[in-house]
Amino acid sequence: MEQRNDFPSKYPVSYPVIGAGGDTGSWRMFRPEIDKDKCIKCLFCWIYCPDGVIDRDNLQINYDFCKGCGICAKECPRNAINMIREE
Amino acid sequence: MKKLFDTGCHVVAQAVKCADVDMVAAYPITPQTSVVEEIAALTESGEMNCRFLPVEGEHSAMAACVAAAAVGARAFTATSSQGLLYMHEVLHMASGCRFPLVMVNVNRAVFAPWTLWADHSDSLSQRDTGWLQLYCCSLQEVFNTILQAYYIAERVRIPVMVNMDGFILSHCRMIVNMPDQEIIDKFLQRQPNGWIANPANPSAYACVTGADLYPGFREELFNDTKNADKIIVEAASVYRDLTGFWDGDLIDTYRCDDADTFIVTIGSMAAEARLSIDLLREQGVKTGLIKIRSFRPFPAAALSAVLPDGARVMVLDRNYGLGTEGGIVFSELKASLFNRAAKIEIANQIMGIGGSDVNYQMMADAVTSAWDIRR
Ligand code: SF4
Numbered sequence: 001m002e003q004r005n006d007f008p009s010k011y012p013v014s015y016p017v018i019g020a021g022g023d024t025g026s027w028r029m030f031r032p033e034i035d036k037d038k039c040i041k042c043l044f045c046w047i048y049c050p051d052g053v054i055d056r057d058n059l060q061i062n063y064d065f066c067k068g069c070g071i072c073a074k075e076c077p078r079n080a081i082n083m084i085r086e087e
Numbered sequence: 088m089k090k091l092f093d094t095g096c097h098v099v100a101q102a103v104k105c106a107d108v109d110m111v112a113a114y115p116i117t118p119q120t121s122v123v124e125e126i127a128a129l130t131e132s133g134e135m136n137c138r139f140l141p142v143e144g145e146h147s148a149m150a151a152c153v154a155a156a157a158v159g160a161r162a163f164t165a166t167s168s169q170g171l172l173y174m175h176e177v178l179h180m181a182s183g184c185r186f187p188l189v190m191v192n193v194n195r196a197v198f199a200p201w202t203l204w205a206d207h208s209d210s211l212s213q214r215d216t217g218w219l220q221l222y223c224c225s226l227q228e229v230f231n232t233i234l235q236a237y238y239i240a241e242r243v244r245i246p247v248m249v250n251m252d253g254f255i256l257s258h259c260r261m262i263v264n265m266p267d268q269e270i271i272d273k274f275l276q277r278q279p280n281g282w283i284a285n286p287a288n289p290s291a292y293a294c295v296t297g298a299d300l301y302p303g304f305r306e307e308l309f310n311d312t313k314n315a316d317k318i319i320v321e322a323a324s325v326y327r328d329l330t331g332f333w334d335g336d337l338i339d340t341y342r343c344d345d346a347d348t349f350i351v352t353i354g355s356m357a358a359e360a361r362l363s364i365d366l367l368r369e370q371g372v373k374t375g376l377i378k379i380r381s382f383r384p385f386p387a388a389a390l391s392a393v394l395p396d397g398a399r400v401m402v403l404d405r406n407y408g409l410g411t412e413g414g415i416v417f418s419e420l421k422a423s424l425f426n427r428a429a430k431i432e433i434a435n436q437i438m439g440i441g442g443s444d445v446n447y448q449m450m451a452d453a454v455t456s457a458w459d460i461r462r
């Protein structure tokens with residue numbers, strides 16, 4: 001990951017950084033919440049999340065960037081993810 | 088030095104082989120078809136060490152070349168007419184991404200109505216895509232120019248289109264002298280890559296760019312295409328030093344030294360026009376020929392330097408600049424000489440459209456009738 005800015009400006013190159021897409025958490029109207037009792041840790045939600053905001057190890061959702069799309073809830077084979085309306 | 092006696096399309100394939108190209112993606116279209124056939128045959132037989140990708144159309148051909156360049160491969164494609172037009176949006180992508188591709192365009196008139204024969208409306212309609220455009224008037228020049236195109240593209244990081252007239256050059260057999268491979272290898276040493284895709288250091292390329300950054304990239308491309316003239320000149324002179332061949336750099340001139348009247352043209356008409364110059368000279372008209380070899384970048388300064396005050400210039404265009412006063416080369420030349428307008432007369436004759444015959448007599452007549460020169 002070193003040498004990130006080694007290209008002259010003629011090359012439109014960009015490198016991944018956390019939050020490059022902006023404050024996407026503010027878009028959310030429904031918040032996904034995982035019901036740990038129903039969850040079987042299949043990791044479907046982790047792999048389907050388009051924003052990569054679900055932690056692989058502890059299934060914590062980063063609400064700063066979760067945009068509330070609901071894909072995780074749709075794909076969960078155990079219906080373990082509830083979409084709760086934000087206040 | 089090896090001698091080759093073959094058609095223009097096969098000479099292109101030999102030049103691509105000599106250029107040690109890694110990957111060719113192409114789709115056949117008349118009159119370019121036998122370029123693709125010959126490269127396919129050479130790769131199939133193992134004579135040419137290169138990946139050949141037969142794609143389903145020209146849009147894909149250019150996209151595949153872009154992808155190859157994105158991992159640092161030396162890539163090539165060839166097309167013609169509608170095929171070039173079909174590539175249009177990917178041409179912008181290639182130049183904007185600064186990929187050093189080389190493409191041969193076998194000039195053919197455009198639809199409609201359908202036709203197969205030469206004029207320059209295909210390539211000239213792509214003039215604002217950011218590709219450099221070089222035009223050739225003999226098969227030796229085609230061979231030399233393909234090699235020079237890689238030299239240029241890999242240094243300025245801008246793709247280069249090498250143009251040759253359909254049938255007149257593509258299907259005509261001429262003797263071509265091929266420099267020894269060691270000399271070509273020396274001329275075409277691999278250059279350091281610009282950006283390439285690297286899984287060890289993941290990056291995204293040419294993503295959505297806002298008004299804060301976009302203008303900078305375009306300005307850089309604008310300046311670099313303009314300044315590519317220096318590298319085109321360098322390529323021609325390094326090539327001459329190594330091989331002895333010279334086809335001009337941005338332009339080529341013939342009997343211009345004491346001339347007051349000039350023919351300016353591009354492509355194969357520049358070969359025939361030499362005979363017009365000789366004819367006009369015999370008739371006492373001090374005529375010289377300027378062949379525009381580089382249409383993009385447009386060689387404004389080089390042209391102006393050749394033309395003395397009081398010069399009469401006949402631009403012979405093999406295209407129509409639809410909605411303008413004449414041909415596209417004519418418009419470009421006039422614009423570039425605007426600040427000398429009081430001192431230079433510029434006239435235009437459009438000829439050779441859709442492969443219609445052009446001979447030296449017609450070109451000489453265009454000059455004598457424009458200025459009412461009595462013979
Ligand atoms: S709602 Fe969408 S963004 Fe948020 S965790 Fe689920 S899949 Fe990811």
Ligand code: SF4
Nearest residue numbers: 039040042043045076
């Ligand atoms: S998809 Fe459902 S069951 Fe599978 S890990 Fe995610 S929350 Fe648990």
